[in-house]
Amino acid sequence: xxxxxxxxDASTMPELKxxxxxxxxxxxxxxxxxxxxxxxxxxxxxxxxxxxxxxxxHRGTEKLAEVRNYHHCVVLTDRWDYxxxxxxxxxxxxxxxxxxxxxxTPRADALRVIMCEMNRIASHLLFFGxxxxxxGAYTPFLYAFREREMVLDxxxxxxxxxxxxxxxxxxxxxxxxxPEWLKRTGEFIEYFKPRLDEYDTxxxxxxxxxARTKGVGIVTAEEAxxxxxxxxxxxxxxxxxxxxxxxxxxxxxxxxxxxxVGTDGSCWDRYFCRVSEMRQSVRIIEQAIxxxxxxxxxxxxxxxxxxxxxxxxxxxxxxxxxDLGIYLASDGGISPFRMHVHAPSxxxxxxxxxxxxxxxxxxxxxxxxxxxxxxxxxxx
Amino acid sequence: MSDKPEEKKPEPAAVPAPAPAAAPAAAPAAAxxxxxxxxxxxxxxxxxxxRANGRLIEDRFTTWPTQVFANRWSRPGFQWGAGMLVGIxxxxxxxxxxxxxxxxxAARVYAILGGEPFKKFFLFGPTVVFPVxxxxxxVDAIWTAIKVLIVLHVVLINGLWSIWWERKxxxxxxxxxxxxxxxxxxxxxxxxxxxxxxxxxxxxxxEDITPxxxxxxxxxxxxxxxxxxxxxxxxxxxxxxxxxxxNLDIGTLYIFAFAGISVIGVVMAGxxxxxKYSLLGGLRGAAQIVSYELPRGFSIVPVLxxxxxxxxxxxxxxxxxxxxxxxxxxxxxxxxxxxxxxxIFLIASVAETNRTPFDIPEAESELVSGFHTEYSGMKxxxxxxxxxxxxxxxxxxxxxxxxxxxxxPINAVPFTLIPSWMWMxxxxxxxxxxxxxxxxxxxxxxxxxxxxxxxxxLLPWSFVNIAIAGLxxxxxxx
Numbered sequence: 027x028x029x030x031x032x033x034x035d036a037s038t039m040p041e042l043k044x045x046x047x048x049x050x051x052x053x054x055x056x057x058x059x060x061x062x063x064x065x066x067x068x069x070x071x072x073x074x075x076x077x078x079x080x081x082x083x084h085r086g087t088e089k090l091a092e093v094r095n096y097h098h099c100v101v102l103t104d105r106w107d108y109x110x111x112x113x114x115x116x117x118x119x120x121x122x123x124x125x126x127x128x129x130x131t132p133r134a135d136a137l138r139v140i141m142c143e144m145n146r147i148a149s150h151l152l153f154f155g156x157x158x159x160x161x162g163a164y165t166p167f168l169y170a171f172r173e174r175e176m177v178l179d180x181x182x183x184x185x186x187x188x189x190x191x192x193x194x195x196x197x198x199x200x201x202x203x204x205p206e207w208l209k210r211t212g213e214f215i216e217y218f219k220p221r222l223d224e225y226d227t228x229x230x231x232x233x234x235x236x237a238r239t240k241g242v243g244i245v246t247a248e249e250a251x252x253x254x255x256x257x258x259x260x261x262x263x264x265x266x267x268x269x270x271x272x273x274x275x276x277x278x279x280x281x282x283x284x285x286x287v288g289t290d291g292s293c294w295d296r297y298f299c300r301v302s303e304m305r306q307s308v309r310i311i312e313q314a315i316x317x318x319x320x321x322x323x324x325x326x327x328x329x330x331x332x333x334x335x336x337x338x339x340x341x342x343x344x345x346x347x348x349d350l351g352i353y354l355a356s357d358g359g360i361s362p363f364r365m366h367v368h369a370p371s372x373x374x375x376x377x378x379x380x381x382x383x384x385x386x387x388x389x390x391x392x393x394x395x396x397x398x399x400x401x402x403x404x405x406x
Numbered sequence: 407m408s409d410k411p412e413e414k415k416p417e418p419a420a421v422p423a424p425a426p427a428a429a430p431a432a433a434p435a436a437a438x439x440x441x442x443x444x445x446x447x448x449x450x451x452x453x454x455x456x457r458a459n460g461r462l463i464e465d466r467f468t469t470w471p472t473q474v475f476a477n478r479w480s481r482p483g484f485q486w487g488a489g490m491l492v493g494i495x496x497x498x499x500x501x502x503x504x505x506x507x508x509x510x511x512a513a514r515v516y517a518i519l520g521g522e523p524f525k526k527f528f529l530f531g532p533t534v535v536f537p538v539x540x541x542x543x544x545v546d547a548i549w550t551a552i553k554v555l556i557v558l559h560v561v562l563i564n565g566l567w568s569i570w571w572e573r574k575x576x577x578x579x580x581x582x583x584x585x586x587x588x589x590x591x592x593x594x595x596x597x598x599x600x601x602x603x604x605x606x607x608x609x610x611x612x613e614d615i616t617p618x619x620x621x622x623x624x625x626x627x628x629x630x631x632x633x634x635x636x637x638x639x640x641x642x643x644x645x646x647x648x649x650x651x652x653n654l655d656i657g658t659l660y661i662f663a664f665a666g667i668s669v670i671g672v673v674m675a676g677x678x679x680x681x682k683y684s685l686l687g688g689l690r691g692a693a694q695i696v697s698y699e700l701p702r703g704f705s706i707v708p709v710l711x712x713x714x715x716x717x718x719x720x721x722x723x724x725x726x727x728x729x730x731x732x733x734x735x736x737x738x739x740x741x742x743x744x745x746x747x748x749x750i751f752l753i754a755s756v757a758e759t760n761r762t763p764f765d766i767p768e769a770e771s772e773l774v775s776g777f778h779t780e781y782s783g784m785k786x787x788x789x790x791x792x793x794x795x796x797x798x799x800x801x802x803x804x805x806x807x808x809x810x811x812x813x814x815p816i817n818a819v820p821f822t823l824i825p826s827w828m829w830m831x832x833x834x835x836x837x838x839x840x841x842x843x844x845x846x847x848x849x850x851x852x853x854x855x856x857x858x859x860x861x862x863x864l865l866p867w868s869f870v871n872i873a874i875a876g877l878x879x880x881x882x883x884x
Contacts, residue, residue: 049682056774071686071853162762162850168580234763235849387686388852391772 044069049387053082057160057391060401064378064394068387076382076390078375083405091365096122096196096332099362104190106369107403110149112141113345115194120275120341121354122196122362125334132319134198135277140211140314141181141193142276142343143307147218148177149346150300150307153398157297158229160395161238166229173221176214183207196332198324208315215308215315222305230301239294243381243393246291253377256370257348258299259397263291269344276343280317281310293396300398331360347371347398371403515552519545553651557640564798565791569602572794572842579846612783619680620780628678629781629788632671636795639664643802644718646827647812658716662703665758665799668792669695672760672767672777675789679780687776690853691767695758697857701864702754705747708875709737709807712883722811731817736810743878746871748808750864752837755800756844757860759793763848766856797841798834805833 052063061082067075087102094102099122103114116138123130130138155170178188184207185193185200193200203211229235245255250263260267268285270278286302288295334356342351348370357363374397382390518524518536525531540548570585574597577584585598592600616625642650642657654660669692676688710716713724727735738744757764768776778789805811810833812826851859 047682047685049686057772158849162765163848164576164762165580165846168582172581229849232849234851237855238849238852386852386854388766388772388850 046074051390052079057394059156059394059399062375062394062399062401062404064382064390066382066387066390071386071388073382073385073387073390076379078378080372080375080401080404083401085406087406088365088367091362093361095360096126096362099365100195101190101192104192105402106367106406107149107345107347107350107371107400108189109152109400110145110346111189111191112138112145112194113343113350115191116142116276117341117343117345117350117352118354119194119196120343121339121352122332122334124339124341125337125354125356126196126328126332127334128197128325128328128332130198130276130325131322132277133202133321134323134325136314136318137199137203137323138194138276139278139281140203140311140318141184141191141199143310143314144177144180144211146307146346147304148174148181150304151177153300153395154225154229154297157395157398160391161235163229163232163235166225169221169224169228173218176217180207180211180214183210195324197326197328198322202323203318208318211311212315215311219308222301222308225301230298236294238388238392239292239297239396241290241292242389243293243385243396244291245377245381249377250291253373255348255374255377257344257346257374258296258303259348259374261286262288262296262299262396264289264295267349269342269349273342275341278310281313283309293392296396296398333358333360342368345370347400347403348374367403367406369403369406371399371401372406375399375404516545516549519548557643557651558637560645561637561640561791561795561798565794566602566606568794568797568838569605569790570599571838572845573601574598575839575842576846579843606787609783609787614783614785615780617680617780621678621680624674624678625780626785628671628675629785629792630671631674632668633788633792633795635664635667635671636792636799639799640795642718643799644722644806644811644830645802646825646830647722648719649827650719653719654717656716657718658706658710658721661799661803662699665796666695666699668796671792675781676767676777679777681780683773683775684777684779687767687773687779690773691760691777693853694760694764694767694856697860698754698757698764698864701750701860701868702758704865704868704872705750705754706807707868707872708740708743708747708878711872711875711879712737712740718806718811722806722813725810726813728817734810734813734815734817736808736813738808740878743871743875744808746867748804750868750871751807752800752804752840753864754860755804756841757856759796759800759841761793761797761841762845763850764856765850766853797838801834801837801841802830804837805830809833809837 046067046069049066049068050063051066052058053061058064063079063082065075065077065079066073085105087105090102091099100115100118103118104111106114122128151170151174155167155174158164158166158170181191181193182188184203185191187193245253245259245263247263247265250260250265255263256267264287266285266287269275270283271285283306286299286306288299336356336358338353338355340351340353342349344350349368350370351368353364353366353368354362355364378394378397381393385393514524519540520542521535521539523533523535526534574584576582585601587595588598588604589595589600590598616622639661641652642654642660644650650657672691672695673688676684676686676691679685709721713721715721715724725734725736729735729739733739736744738748760767766776767773768778773779778786781789810829812830814821814824814829816822
């Protein structure tokens with residue numbers, strides 16, 4: 027027994043050298059969710075060094091905004107986080123309204139809330155489906171897309187677009203929601219509620235899924251705060267911070283909903299936060315439809331091409347991927363003097379470099395999927 | 407639209423003729439505006455879905471299929487292709503359908519070649535003897551060639567059938583419909599029945615790419631080395647009572663021995679591709695397949711103990727009969743031991759075939775396609791042929807070891823009269839469905855979890871199972 031060698035001895039033996047292998051994970055890889063590239067140095071299956079490389083989708087929207095007027099800028103915002111574009115529209119409009127002194131109508135606020143929450147559902151469904159694929163389960167993806175298709179159909183019915191909406195406009199929204207649309211949305215919500223339980227049986231409490239995600243990629247609350255994570259990534263670590271609760275906008279203070287918070291910050295907690303958020307979104311949409319105020323859907327009495335007085339404004343919302351903020355500076359012209367985006371995907375991605383070291387190759391995918399980045403927002 | 411000319415009436419000259427025909431008509435109508443009939447509002451047709459294929463009926467029957475296919479199939483090349491396709495498919499299909507009956511005929515041919523008198527036209531005619539006196543060795547050679555052909559066809563037809571079946575089953579599991587159209591120009595539209603065959607032709611016509619960084623010879627040899635042991639391993643597989651290509655005393659060992667060789671092909675494919683993902687996949691595949699051989703082998707030791715033989719025919723026969731005339735004496739119904747062995751063998755078989763939840767050698771989300779990332783065309787499809795052949799092998803083994811082989815599950819007349827090869831095939835297909843079901847339901851393990859699972863869970867429990875089986879033999883079965 028004494029002359030047997032344990033695995034630990036073998037790895038520290040000087041004559042048993044193993045080569046390190048450099049792997050290019052991306053930019054064309056099935057699981058990098060876009061064009062992210064990670065340079066991985068692995069030893070066997072274990073990561074010893076990880077270098078994320080971004081910028082493959084940079085389109086310079088911040089600079090482009092400086093030569094467009096405020097209405098045109100809304101179109102640019104659709105292209106950041108193309109999976110959930112409504113909050114992007116919203117945050118730009120909030121900042122621009124602050125700058126221009128425009129007051130929105132209650133009906134517009136309620137419609138904005140409905141659309142943002144619908145989009146949160148669509149976005150989290152995409153996360154749910156692709157995370158399943160990342161971990162080898164193909165079926166949840168198609169179940170999630172079945173429902174996401176309905177959300178996109180509703181969006182298409184209202185504003186004509188399925189991905190880049192340009193629906194939330196300066197001073198209100200593009201078109202009013204018809205009774206027919208509200209009825210169909212209500213039907214969708216009723217259809218969707220039992221589906222959430224179905225997802226739990228499919229993936230959430232699946233033993234293999236839990237083995238793959240529980241205790242993997244743990245981010246402590248302190249780490250999460252010091253990396254300035256936001257959204258489900260922050261709440262998964264047990265930090266109760268949600269812009270909708272702590273700096274309410276568009277009348278979120280009028281709705282009754284909870285903020286799901288995880289416990290230990292593992293991949294499963296981040297995942298579970300998102301699945302739970304879908305239930306809360308359903309609650310918000312139900313309340314918003316029930317007490318949708320009458321009245322105009324667009325504010326009146328402001329210039330068609332606004333020229334805000336020189337100054338600056340910052341607005342932030344709880345987008346699907348976290349605290350999406352926008353800073354606008356005006357020099358009195360028709361375009362913003364400067365626009366800066368506080369993009370949650372970009373900031374959340376920053377933890378990758380440190381967290382990946384020591385993980386298995388399979389866990390890279392698990393962690394990357396659980397951060398839920400959209401490269402359009404990372405690179406802008 | 408219709409009230410537009412009335413609005414423009416105060417300044418008709420300024421308007422650059424919005425509608426020349428409408429402008430003079432509007433002027434006399436100033437006093438009493440003649441209400442023009444509104445143009446009919448466009449009402450989109452109500453979508454009617456075809457329940458069979460989930461496609462819009464109008465779309466299905468009026469627009470693109472006739473258009474596209476009228477052009478495509480009128481091309482001579484496609485007509486030839488279609489003819490070949492039908493020929494291949496019918497040939498393989500008929501051979502496969504006749505597996506059971508053919509082996510009876512083959513046995514007759516064997517006897518006739520050996521010199522047994524027979525009726526000239528098999529069913530009628532004068533009784534004659536085969537005119538050529540063949541040496542026993544030659545008779546055996548012909549006989550073996552026939553059996554080899556049958557087994558080869560089993561593997562090939564299984565590829566056609568099970569890929570189509572997997573596509574349909576995965577589709578319905580995932581609330582889709584799967585292939586619906588392929589083959590329908592033949593006039594018989596049965597759930598896209600020709601999908602795999604057409605895919606096969608597509609794969610044959612595809613460019614066969616060997617990467618510049620690849621080791622050319624090893625890269626080309628690897629698919630063959632994966633699929634050949636699998637076909638060889640089919641030799642003693644029992645397709646029905648007495649229906650084996652080779653009746654080996656050590657049939658079980660023989661199958662496991664040859665099925666284990668395929669891992670060399672996997673490693674070769676991974677190494678020779680010159681791709682790091684392939685290399686990782688090949689290494690993972692080697693570790694996994696070698697590890698899962700052990701619980702797979704040990705899990706059937708209780709079965710071998712009960713049957714007292716490694717011969718698959720003997721194992722099958724040992725399960726004949728019914729307890730109390732009702733419960734079949736299949737090994738899966740032996741309390742505790744049977745179920746445990748069945749589950750372990752099933753799990754290990756899934757792991758052997760590299761399918762989800764054990765598909766880590768070809769984990770798509772991690773390793774792109776693992777060891778067959780750099781394969782294309784027919785070489786790539788040979789890996790798939792091997793995968794499905796292993797699924798079939800596992801299904802037949804499960805049916806033989808645990809589900810009573812060709813025995814009927816119900817001890818009543820209409821069921822016991824059904825030939826054994828039908829029961830065997832039915833049980834194997836049921837097991838194959840279980841394979842597909844598992845694949846489309848579960849996520850994937852991680853490499854270390856996979857190893858933990860086999861070494862710390864499956865293997866110890868298969869040892870415990872052997873111990874319990876020993877107790878059964880000592881006190882119950884005697």
